[in-house]
Amino acid sequence: MTERQRRALLKQHPEVESWADFFDTQRSQSNAV
Secondary structure, three states, X not given: OOHHHHXXXXXXXXXXXXXXXXXXXXXXXXXXX
């Protein structure tokens, strides 16, 4: 992930406190598909 991508994510999701949880959720959702 580039610095630009990271900043974009932070802008899109200012409410996220735990990025580990956020990415775990993303990963489990994409695996379920």
